[in-house]
Amino acid sequence: MGSIIIISLALALGTYGIAAQRGANLVKLDRYTLLMSALWGVLELGSAFIGYGTGRWILTREVVTEHNLYWVHVLAGVLMAAVGLRMLLQAFRKKSFFEHRMERVDIRADVLLSLRLCLQALFLGIACGLLMLPMRGFLLSVFGLSAIFAGIGYVSGRANGAVLTDQAVGLAGSLLCILGICLQIA
Numbered sequence: 001m002g003s004i005i006i007i008s009l010a011l012a013l014g015t016y017g018i019a020a021q022r023g024a025n026l027v028k029l030d031r032y033t034l035l036m037s038a039l040w041g042v043l044e045l046g047s048a049f050i051g052y053g054t055g056r057w058i059l060t061r062e063v064v065t066e067h068n069l070y071w072v073h074v075l076a077g078v079l080m081a082a083v084g085l086r087m088l089l090q091a092f093r094k095k096s097f098f099e100h101r102m103e104r105v106d107i108r109a110d111v112l113l114s115l116r117l118c119l120q121a122l123f124l125g126i127a128c129g130l131l132m133l134p135m136r137g138f139l140l141s142v143f144g145l146s147a148i149f150a151g152i153g154y155v156s157g158r159a160n161g162a163v164l165t166d167q168a169v170g171l172a173g174s175l176l177c178i179l180g181i182c183l184q185i186a
Contacts, residue, residue, distance in 0.1 A: 003131070004138045006179050007080070007124050011048075012145035013172035014087060014120060015040050016153040017165040018113050022105070023157025032105040033154045039107075040114050041147025047118035048125040048142045055129020076127040077183030083120050084176025091170035105154070124176075131183075 019040065026033070059072065121142065128138050156164065 001134075001137065003179060004128070004133055004141055006175050007128065008138070008141035008145045010084070010087070010172040010175045011044060011117075011121055011124060011142060012149035013168045013175075014117055015044065015114075015146045016149040016156075017091075017169040017172075018117065019110075019150040019153025020157035020165045020168070021162045022110055022113070023154035024160075024162040026105065026154065026158045028104070029154060029158055030104055032107065034151065036105045036107060036110050037147050037151035037154065039111065040117075040150035041143045043111070043114045043118050044121045044146040045139055045143040047121035048128075049139055051122040051125020051127075052129040052135055052138065053125075054122075055126040056132075058126075058130060059132070072130050073183050076130040077180040079123050079127040079130075079180075080176045080183065081180030083123050084173040084178075084180060086120070087169050087173030087176065089173075091166045091173060 019037070023029075023033075055076075125138075129135075
């Protein structure tokens with residue numbers, strides 16, 4: 001259960017980072033902000049579900065022996081570490097922020113940003129499927145944390161600007177790298 005929370009938290013922190021950047025440009029928060037926060041959660045849920053199903057499908061294609069189980073854990077750890085490394089690179093990359101005030105959330109642009117993050121949810125879903133983590137707990141925590149952190153990101157970005165975005169994404173990447181390494185050791 002701890003792995004599920006760490007993976008879901010890492011996804012949610014990545015969502016927070018993008019939503020806070022977008023929230024820094026908002027003039028006001030309204031119902032579209034709430035709608036987009038729920039949409040972030042739904043899109044990540046769908047990606048994680050497809051990834052989880054893919055991971056379980058991979059397990060059914062192989063005869064899982066003790067030797068194969070080792071390689072399944074290695075693959076899951078590599079997937080987590082790769083997503084974590086990508087998040088770390090994203091956090092430390094130089095960025096330029098354009099000041100473009102928006103009256104309300106630009107649903108189309110934010111959905112496209114969310115779809116970019118969905119690839120991470122897909123890979124982490126595959127890892128969770130390979131590890132045979134409980135599906136219901138994984139999917140509920142991905143949806144709940146992503147939607148909540150997207151809303152917090154919009155509000156935080158609106159109030160404080162995009163100050164904490166790199167730290168949030170860096171923390172998420174660090175958590176995933178550590179979890180991926182721990183899977184290799186265990």
